[in-house]
Amino acid sequence: MSYLRALVKTCIALFCIWHMAATGVYSLYHVEGQPFLNWLDGKRDYVKPYVLTTSQWQRWNVFSPDPLLRVIQLTVEQYNGQTWQPVAVINEHTVPRWRKATELKTIRRLDEETMTPLQERYAHDVCIRNAVASGMLIRMTKQWFTIPTHEKPYPKVWWDTWQPEWQSVELLQTYCPASL
Structure with a gap:
């Protein structure tokens, strides 16, 4: 039973790492002259389906003073x-x-x-x-x-x-x- 428990905890930890990495990669913008950001921009297509499916793309503009006028x-x-x-x-x-x-x-x-x-x-x-x-x-x-x-x-x-x-x-x- 302890093996199963360790496996579940490992899966949860791996999922959390995946979720944070996917959200981070998708959120960063392409910036010219920044090799690391250019490299990450190339990986966006791998995480895009997950991010869009789980609605992590939303950037709420809650405190907008004049949102729809x-x-x-x-x-x-x-x-x-x-x-x-x-x-x-x-x-x-x-x-x-x-x-x-x-x-x-x-x-x-x-x-x-x-x-x-x-x-x-x-x-x-x-x-x-x-x-x-x-x-x-x-x-x-x-x-x-x-x-x-x-x-x-x-x-x-x-x-x-x-x-x-x-x-x-x-x-x-x-x-x-x-x-x-």
Whole structure:
């Protein structure tokens, strides 16, 4: 009986180690110039099915001051010499649900003055993810609208006729870097 008990404890310990490793590997982001993180990024596909099945991907945004009132999206376009053509539209419909909180929060903060270096890094990341040619001129534009709040609920008729007032700001124009 003690052999069975030791086997059960060993299995529990191994499962705990697996769970911690899988959650950790899945949570860490790819960072250029960090060989260990690049190596871990390559292992993400092994742990992804387990992490998604057990719902460990959730990054709750519990303390958000204004969680559902602002709808945002980011448009990245490339210039082909004559016109701007869309490369990617990043919004709540195009971001995987396990990344929504962090990705949309990043987009929401991109137009802050202190985020200028992040804007260029984010644009370069979009170039790499979407296989945009090196040296291609791209621009990044943030669009948003705010859902109105009311002290009393408005009737359905009002909401049926309501149209969002999109606002827009061009964040930057830059060139795509050489692919890694």
